[in-house]
Amino acid sequence: MALVEELLLQPTSRSILFGAVLILLPIAYLRASRSNSQGKGKEPPGPKPLPILGNLLHLDLKRPYISLFSMSKQYGSIFTVYFGPKKVVVLAGYQTVKQALVNHAEEFGDRDITPIFTEYSQGYGILFSNGENWKEMRRFSLSALRDFGMGKKGSEEKIIEETCYLRDxxxxxxxxxxxxxQxxxxxxxxxxxxxxxxxxFEYSDPLFKDMVTxxxxxxxxxxxASIQLYNMFPWLRSWIKNRKLILKNRENCIKQINGLVDRLQQTLNPLDCRGLVDCFLVRKQNAEESGEKNTLFHKQNLLYTVANLFGAGTDTxxxxxxxxxxxxxxxxHVQDRVQEEIDRVVGDRQPVMEDRKNLPYTDAVIHEIQRLANIVPMSVPHTTSCDxxxxxxxIKKGTSVLPLLxxxxxxxxxxxxxxxxxPAHFLDKQGRFVKRDAFMPFSAGRRVCVGESLARMELFLFFTSFLKHFRFTPPPGVSEDQLDLTPAVGxxxxxxxxxxxxxxxxA
Known part of the structure; x- marks a missing residue:
């Protein structure tokens, strides 16, 4: 089996694993039975789970979102599936996801921190934390991002400058x-x-290249798939090669960010903050000088908050x-129409955000790209904060919830x-851009992407710059039909x- 090959288990390890499963099987089955019998109401339906394995045999672990979307056709917009012994409630369809994340934001607003994310972030930062730590780091990050231009002219200038480097x-x-x-x-x-x-950073900077990679x-x-298995069966940790590589990469990234932070600390001027890190360092310094106990503005939160923003802000x-x-x-033919519109509206100058209202077809294309690309298909797992x-x-308190975006x-x-x-999904009959409520690539509610407005600005300015200056074609000998739209596993x-x-x- 491909999954076993990925785990790279030796014969002795297989025997240990098989023995552990035999021992844990009846225990887990009794636990599940007892849990189900103590419910306070009707639980969402779903495929019948096997002891220990749960619904593992129903899932394609490399593309679980496809399996879950298929299950929603059979079991409805809210159903239960077992990832190994772990119960997960899946929310499917716009109406159900919106109702949960927006109308019941508090109840569905906590983060389910799986074993790999528990090890990865240790409860620090924004993405994989809960409670006061999450609230404080999110509040600070939003404030700092806005102060340094998120959604404003300041970040527009930074993005336009970067489009020139990329064009070169x-x-x-x-x-x-x-x-x-790259x-x-x-x-x-x-x-x-x-x-x-x-x-x-310069694109040739070895530190920068290594951090991004x-x-x-x-x-x-x-x-x-192996990390999906680890999240289901944490006792497999010693055999999961990908887990070790993830944690090694994490350790290196945190060390690199720490070095950059230390250099900024040496030249810190509280009256002239250069970026988000400076703002955090000033808050940290003020807390220390005032003798504030249990402050959340400490080094670990800074390192992991920056790592979260760097990772999430880059990849998606x-x-x-x-x-x-x-x-x-x-x-x-879509590229032709985008370029005709940009040429007519923008002319010889650099596209700017103000142009968006006069580029309805281009705006519709960008939105349709986001919709079809489906970048985060299962969102990031949530958990219920109460019954x-x-x-x-x-749905019991502490149940893992997957909003199936x-x-x-x-x-x-x-x-x-x-x-x-x-692109007509975002156009009316007169060719004007129209918003669609079901356009939810950044999720919604309390955990909506912290950098949404920055991402929207980046997508518009980079895309219009790309299309203004270049014609994108398949390599020689490759037809448009041969370009593969199957996403990579990740x-x-x-x-x-x-x-x-x-x-x-x-030219």
């Missing part, structure tokens, strides 16, 4: 095929770096931009042709490895 890289390939992964990742990483540290590798590894936006180039190459009665079902972005009740790339969905040609339109 694309030009160097002179229209020949190249992999867009240059796009570097450009997007530099936006959050400039906000966090107050300055950007390891961060992106971890996002890919966290979505691997960069993946969306790479999908945008691939889709333009695959659908040249919940929801849509006629009882792929079922929102592909909801047949909300989208005319949900499985087709169709926690987020990036395009599978491919090359494109960026042909200058100014």
């Amino acid at each position: 890289v694309f030009e160097q390939f002179k229209g020949k095929p190249f992999d867009t992964t 240059p796009v990742n570097y450009a997007v990483s530099n936006i959050i770096s400039s906000i966090a540290y107050g300055s950007r 390891k961060s992106n590798e971890n996002v890919r590894l966290i979505g691997s 936006t960069a993946a969306t931009l790479r999908w945008s180039l691939l889709l333009m190459a695959k659908y040249p 919940v009665h929801f849509q006629g079902f009882f 792929t079922s929102v972005l592909r909801d047949e009740n909300e989208w005319e042709v949900p499985n087709t790339f169709n 926690f987020t969905l990036s395009p599978s490895p491919h090359k494109l040609c960026a042909v200058s339109r100014n």
